[in-house]
Amino acid sequence: xxxxxxxxxxxMMPLPFRYLTSLITRYNGSSLMIDCGExxxxxxxxKGYSSNPVDVICFTHYHGDHISGLPGLLLTMGNxxxxxxxILIGPKGLERVVNALxxxxxxxxxxxxxxxxxxxxxxxxxxxxxxxxxxxxxxxxCYGYTISIDRAGRFxxxxxxxxxxxxxxxxxxxxxxxxxEEGVTYTPDMVMGPxxxxxxxxxxxxxxxxxxIVENAAGSDLMICEGMYGEPDKLxxxxxxxHMLMQEGAELAKRAGVRELWFTxxxxxxxxxxxxxxxxxxxxxxxxxxKDGHSVDLMFEEE
Amino acid sequence: xxxxxxxxxxxMMPLPFRYLTSLITRYNGSSLMIDCGExxxxxxxxKGYSSNPVDVICFTHYHGDHISGLPGLLLTMGNxxxxxxxILIGPKGLERVVNALxxxxxxxxxxxxxxxxxxxxxxxxxxxxxxxxxxxxxxxxCYGYTISIDRAGRFxxxxxxxxxxxxxxxxxxxxxxxxxEEGVTYTPDMVMGPxxxxxxxxxxxxxxxxxxIVENAAGSDLMICEGMYGEPDKLxxxxxxxHMLMQEGAELAKRAGVRELWFTxxxxxxxxxxxxxxxxxxxxxxxxxxKDGHSVDLMFEEE
Numbered sequence: 001x002x003x004x005x006x007x008x009x010x011x012m013m014p015l016p017f018r019y020l021t022s023l024i025t026r027y028n029g030s031s032l033m034i035d036c037g038e039x040x041x042x043x044x045x046x047k048g049y050s051s052n053p054v055d056v057i058c059f060t061h062y063h064g065d066h067i068s069g070l071p072g073l074l075l076t077m078g079n080x081x082x083x084x085x086x087i088l089i090g091p092k093g094l095e096r097v098v099n100a101l102x103x104x105x106x107x108x109x110x111x112x113x114x115x116x117x118x119x120x121x122x123x124x125x126x127x128x129x130x131x132x133x134x135x136x137x138x139x140x141x142c143y144g145y146t147i148s149i150d151r152a153g154r155f156x157x158x159x160x161x162x163x164x165x166x167x168x169x170x171x172x173x174x175x176x177x178x179x180x181e182e183g184v185t186y187t188p189d190m191v192m193g194p195x196x197x198x199x200x201x202x203x204x205x206x207x208x209x210x211x212x213i214v215e216n217a218a219g220s221d222l223m224i225c226e227g228m229y230g231e232p233d234k235l236x237x238x239x240x241x242x243h244m245l246m247q248e249g250a251e252l253a254k255r256a257g258v259r260e261l262w263f264t265x266x267x268x269x270x271x272x273x274x275x276x277x278x279x280x281x282x283x284x285x286x287x288x289x290x291k292d293g294h295s296v297d298l299m300f301e302e303e
Numbered sequence: 304x305x306x307x308x309x310x311x312x313x314x315m316m317p318l319p320f321r322y323l324t325s326l327i328t329r330y331n332g333s334s335l336m337i338d339c340g341e342x343x344x345x346x347x348x349x350k351g352y353s354s355n356p357v358d359v360i361c362f363t364h365y366h367g368d369h370i371s372g373l374p375g376l377l378l379t380m381g382n383x384x385x386x387x388x389x390i391l392i393g394p395k396g397l398e399r400v401v402n403a404l405x406x407x408x409x410x411x412x413x414x415x416x417x418x419x420x421x422x423x424x425x426x427x428x429x430x431x432x433x434x435x436x437x438x439x440x441x442x443x444x445c446y447g448y449t450i451s452i453d454r455a456g457r458f459x460x461x462x463x464x465x466x467x468x469x470x471x472x473x474x475x476x477x478x479x480x481x482x483x484e485e486g487v488t489y490t491p492d493m494v495m496g497p498x499x500x501x502x503x504x505x506x507x508x509x510x511x512x513x514x515x516i517v518e519n520a521a522g523s524d525l526m527i528c529e530g531m532y533g534e535p536d537k538l539x540x541x542x543x544x545x546h547m548l549m550q551e552g553a554e555l556a557k558r559a560g561v562r563e564l565w566f567t568x569x570x571x572x573x574x575x576x577x578x579x580x581x582x583x584x585x586x587x588x589x590x591x592x593x594k595d596g597h598s599v600d601l602m603f604e605e606e
Contacts, residue, residue, distance in 0.1 A: 013379045014342065016349035038375040039317065039342050046319035064378045064407035068371070072341040075367045076316045100406035103399070104367035 002027045002149050002199045004222060005295035007043035009273075011205075011228060011243075011265035012065055019043035019292050020065050021264040023203050023224060025147055026053070030127035033057045034145055034203050040069040041076050047293050051077050052084075056126045058133070059090035060205055061142035062097045070098065071105040074112075082110045087126055089115040089133070091141045120212075134216045136207035138242045144204035146216055151300055152176070153193035160191040199298045202258070205265045208239070209248040217256035221298050225249035227263035227289075230276025246276055250283035261287040262294065305330045305452050305502045307525060308598035310346035312576075314508075314531060314546075314568035315368055322346035322595050323368050324567040326506050326527060328450055329356070333430035336360045337448055337506050343372040344379050350596050354380050355387075359429045361436070362393035363508055364445035365400045373401065374408040381411045390429055392418040392436070394444045423515075437519045439510035441545045447507035449519055454603055455479070456496035463494040502601045505561070508568045511542070512551040520559035524601050528552035530566035530592075533579025549579055553586035564590040565597065 003026040008019025020037030024044070031053040033040075044051060051073060060066055077086065088094060094116040115124055117133060124131040130148040135141070155174045165186055169179050173191045180186070202217040205226035217223045227246030228238050238245055246263055253261040261284055266273045274289045281287055288294065306329040311322025323340030327347065334356040336343075347354060354376060363369055380389065391397060397419040418427055420436060427434040433451040438444070458477045468489055472482050476494045483489070505520040508529040520526045530549030531541050541548055549566055556564040564587055569576045577592045584590055591597065 012382065013375065014345050016345050038372060039345060042317050042319050042342060062407060064374050068375050068407050069341060071367050072316065072371050079315065097406050100403045103403035104365060104371050 002298045009264045014039040030055045035066040036069045037065045038068045041073045056087040071101045074105045078108045085111045085113050087113045092118045137210045138206045147201045149199045151196045151198040156193045214255045220258040223258040224262045226265035228267050250280045253284045305601045312567045317342040333358045338369040339372045340368045341371045344376045359390040374404045377408045385413045388414045388416050390416045395421045440513045441509045450504045452502045454499045454501040459496045517558045523561040525563050526561040527565045529568035531570050553583045556587045
């Protein structure tokens, strides 16, 4: 199971009734966050989550509304006596930006590990999360992310028996270990069936609708996409500021064939994004226009 | 009239139900803020105030919970097309810290004017606010502030008449202008009675209780003082971290002879600060244990 929660849904500035956009996923005791604007630690706490299981934070880009909550979160993690490394992932500039912001959080009882990239796409693996960053189109270098959880195949006892693999090795092989016993090497693929369908979440904000989004979001269980405005007459405005209408996000979701679509990064001027629901559902039916804290437990398929 | 509002009352970290400590005063269309932690712009908006009348922000010190909301507030001011200079006042390090935080707010449509000081006390005057900073005792250099509004004496028509001052000059003299007419120079003190009692607010947080606080807060209409904990058994803890118990703040208020006392900078661990009210009132009766957004309109005395 992968728990996915959209901690905030706002763009530009935090509001008393709407935190800035930030995603958190929880899997196997380890949490992953994407973006951390001013107030994200409040949203985290409001949801009842603590900060220390957050082992990795990915950044789409370094506009203030996506990263200015980081120093406060780092301090809170420090106050909670975090000792484990914290991995930060983001495009070029990550270390420079974070170290500048750390002027107010210079001493921390844990280490920050930077994973900075410059390519059009980049891949990372942390605690079972497969993280793929892909370039989108904003006023500054900006990336979308897919977070995938793979699922191994079923253990195939019949095959293991037929291959004559000693019973005492089954468990280790099933857990991915390669074992050499009395000069014979046994590998997991000798006992495991084909990989089963995993889970995939795509998060895209601060971008014009570009093909890279469709290509990368393809087949996602959940796509979370910016929807700065729901009024079609705001098109020239979103084009100018390199953002997206909800309608454009819905078209992307349709092309990508995702299972479900959520919106985020609402303009502060859009007080009631849910009023556009019918318009959006006409393009992509399985859409949610969430409020802060909206969450879902994504389950692996039964077989 | 001076409007005083405690936007937040929290210390260390912002909570969903408690913003970080920050004071705002409103006088003659110009607002002054003291401290700006993560989420302060949300508290401002919750109170229904806009950011652009804020012409000056004073900082007590540069721990994250007192300044990390600045870049977001600057961006919001910029989005609201502020053009006027913004004055920032604070101890040594101000420009370095603010410029580092501005890594996420590099371009603003207004100018920031730094007023950095290193002495044990410093004085500034902005838009009718007399601002006095005085050193307190924390783990890093930290200052308290008194904000005073002077009140000129009454216009004395009898004196003006007796001094033979031309009637047409009375208005200009009354408004503080010095006027030369037909070779004779007239000054405001020729028509004004003695200064009347003004208004004085003292704000102190992140300090042990030191004499400088009593000396500077003396005679304040309102003193706002940190009260990290209300439990006397937390004394060794506040001593270690250079903070104060509510009881210590109340003793200071009593010694300083202030009119009214509010607390702020509650520990996140203190969920119900108001439960200590009776204990505190036994030391200093006219105390308030405020929640976020608590405000008062301080009025000049009638004569």
